[in-house]
Amino acid sequence: MSEAPASIDPSDWVCPLPLRETARVVLGHGGGGVLSEELIENLFLPAFGGRAGPARDSAVLQTGAGRIALTTDSYVVQPLFFPGGNIGDLAVNGTINDLACSGARPIGITAGFILEEGLELDVLGAIATTMGAAAAAAGVPIVTGDTKVVGRGGADQLFVNTAGVGVVPPGVEIGPERVRPGDVVIVSGALGEHGVAIMSVREGIDFGTEVRTDSAPLHRLVESMLAAGGPGVHALRDPTRGGLVASVVEIARAAAVGVELDEAAIPVPEAVASACSFLGLDPLQVANEGKMVAFVAAEAAEAVLAAMRARAEGAEAAVIGRVVAEHPGMAVTRTPFGTTRVVERELGEQLPRIC
Amino acid sequence: MSEAPASIDPSDWVCPLPLRETARVVLGHGGGGVLSEELIENLFLPAFGGRAGPARDSAVLQTGAGRIALTTDSYVVQPLFFPGGNIGDLAVNGTINDLACSGARPIGITAGFILEEGLELDVLGAIATTMGAAAAAAGVPIVTGDTKVVGRGGADQLFVNTAGVGVVPPGVEIGPERVRPGDVVIVSGALGEHGVAIMSVREGIDFGTEVRTDSAPLHRLVESMLAAGGPGVHALRDPTRGGLVASVVEIARAAAVGVELDEAAIPVPEAVASACSFLGLDPLQVANEGKMVAFVAAEAAEAVLAAMRARAEGAEAAVIGRVVAEHPGMAVTRTPFGTTRVVERELGEQLPRIC
Numbered sequence: 001m002s003e004a005p006a007s008i009d010p011s012d013w014v015c016p017l018p019l020r021e022t023a024r025v026v027l028g029h030g031g032g033g034v035l036s037e038e039l040i041e042n043l044f045l046p047a048f049g050g051r052a053g054p055a056r057d058s059a060v061l062q063t064g065a066g067r068i069a070l071t072t073d074s075y076v077v078q079p080l081f082f083p084g085g086n087i088g089d090l091a092v093n094g095t096i097n098d099l100a101c102s103g104a105r106p107i108g109i110t111a112g113f114i115l116e117e118g119l120e121l122d123v124l125g126a127i128a129t130t131m132g133a134a135a136a137a138a139g140v141p142i143v144t145g146d147t148k149v150v151g152r153g154g155a156d157q158l159f160v161n162t163a164g165v166g167v168v169p170p171g172v173e174i175g176p177e178r179v180r181p182g183d184v185v186i187v188s189g190a191l192g193e194h195g196v197a198i199m200s201v202r203e204g205i206d207f208g209t210e211v212r213t214d215s216a217p218l219h220r221l222v223e224s225m226l227a228a229g230g231p232g233v234h235a236l237r238d239p240t241r242g243g244l245v246a247s248v249v250e251i252a253r254a255a256a257v258g259v260e261l262d263e264a265a266i267p268v269p270e271a272v273a274s275a276c277s278f279l280g281l282d283p284l285q286v287a288n289e290g291k292m293v294a295f296v297a298a299e300a301a302e303a304v305l306a307a308m309r310a311r312a313e314g315a316e317a318a319v320i321g322r323v324v325a326e327h328p329g330m331a332v333t334r335t336p337f338g339t340t341r342v343v344e345r346e347l348g349e350q351l352p353r354i355c
Numbered sequence: 356m357s358e359a360p361a362s363i364d365p366s367d368w369v370c371p372l373p374l375r376e377t378a379r380v381v382l383g384h385g386g387g388g389v390l391s392e393e394l395i396e397n398l399f400l401p402a403f404g405g406r407a408g409p410a411r412d413s414a415v416l417q418t419g420a421g422r423i424a425l426t427t428d429s430y431v432v433q434p435l436f437f438p439g440g441n442i443g444d445l446a447v448n449g450t451i452n453d454l455a456c457s458g459a460r461p462i463g464i465t466a467g468f469i470l471e472e473g474l475e476l477d478v479l480g481a482i483a484t485t486m487g488a489a490a491a492a493a494g495v496p497i498v499t500g501d502t503k504v505v506g507r508g509g510a511d512q513l514f515v516n517t518a519g520v521g522v523v524p525p526g527v528e529i530g531p532e533r534v535r536p537g538d539v540v541i542v543s544g545a546l547g548e549h550g551v552a553i554m555s556v557r558e559g560i561d562f563g564t565e566v567r568t569d570s571a572p573l574h575r576l577v578e579s580m581l582a583a584g585g586p587g588v589h590a591l592r593d594p595t596r597g598g599l600v601a602s603v604v605e606i607a608r609a610a611a612v613g614v615e616l617d618e619a620a621i622p623v624p625e626a627v628a629s630a631c632s633f634l635g636l637d638p639l640q641v642a643n644e645g646k647m648v649a650f651v652a653a654e655a656a657e658a659v660l661a662a663m664r665a666r667a668e669g670a671e672a673a674v675i676g677r678v679v680a681e682h683p684g685m686a687v688t689r690t691p692f693g694t695t696r697v698v699e700r701e702l703g704e705q706l707p708r709i710c
Contacts, residue, residue, distance in 0.1 A: 028703015032596025072465035076503045110427035148431045156509040161467045163518030241387025348383015
């Protein structure tokens, strides 16, 4: 996504004074005392853009509508930095996208860190600054936060939890229970990039072409889709852990419908396909962090698809299948040879700690 | 607090079928696949009371007012179980109390777990069930959640993040900027119990009397205080990490006022005082998880105090000091001998991983 802010490298982040002489996280940074305050005032506030103050335990937000959406996600991805992003923008975008999947307009995000004693402040600073930049790019402020520090060996470098609140506009009703046979399945773009980007750095494998994470905020895309399709937009999912397959099977089960995917229509970049084939992974089960799967009424599909393609983050949107009354709770793919096969979710996961 | 639900012991929690044959957390429980769904459906949903479903990435809540409060806290306390509670009710009550400190009525809580591979499901089940019971007792549902699993050694058993949303009633304006010289400082009850309870189990020290955590939800207490004191309730703080001293110094700094505490008026139980003296801790800097410090206009103080004492969680409420124009940003205690000493926050923390 060209709109996404660049991931900041720890070597480019300069620790502002006065964070004492230490260049690393110490237990006291999580103690609620002077060191905690210094970390908030000198690292988090500048990084997040000045709204996550230490003086209150919670942030107060203006809503003005009758319904809000609330979501939470913890991020434990390893490594912390990878092609195209780091754990920080992944967390911000991921939480925005969970809200967007409810049709909500995100209005605020929290940031709760669990840090391992000894973590370099440069690493924390680079991640926090990336979060601030991602939040600013998305227009969704980080409004409050929390920091805990555990002893060396008590955690793996840095975990971050982001929770988010959004306002659901009047009349917007999105959910799997609205999915009907006849609905069209649309994906917003190419699949598999995030998972392959993580694997390439984790395993030190060079696939020829660098595959970068697709991490991106999708709330504006959803806004366009709702403007174009109105109540014809039935359900939205971001295919993160478990990939496209998990999203589609979950919707099929929740709505008690069948889903039929056209294998040839599913956009998988060449580099992702060859990396997956090399690693023995199914690209349809690899995590994405900037893609959306939409279940849309047939009569609204053309308008929604056009609205998606008009935005950078939906430029490669494609119809990939349809909802059927047959085999409720199951998804099948139709191969280019006309045969079908049942797609099943993984029992666990292909790739641990992918987000 | 007699209202609080009992902390559930892992040996009393029975793992419902069909969580497969494993009695422990495996990486796949965090993978977004079938195992994740089994964990949600068979462990979290029964524990939380059926609202935190897997079918949506975020929960939608009805508000109906124009302002909401948003808060987050991660919990990393060790050990996970301690006299009077466990990490689960600590997290639920802590998040409710952060919202209550904004004068907000809590309406929903999230639960984000980071689990170490190999954690016994009985431990997770007992903690989740305690969270569900604490949420039910407080009347605040757990509405959505997330689970990540990291490999053995990647985390210390279990961390949980809770974020919370509350509605701020029209006209309620609570914050340090409203604190004025002349305000009265009130504490809702005895100090130091949570920190001493943790230390007693962590260090295996028998102090004669068992000190139990004071973990309790305070939103109803705050509601009574606001009903009695109206706009005379200026600021509220829950003295968790850093204890009373951190709360008072932060308010003094944020409001640019001085605070004078009467040392003899501060309620510290005998068992806490002797444990602190034995351990070399300052009871005024030990964490509390079910207490509130209030800064109240002098003319409203009597009514607020009476309202607090009428509730179990405020029965021992006491006036412990006053706000002065002198020494802005600083807090002092007046000793029984009439001398004063400046109280300073710790640089880091007396006790790591206390919450």
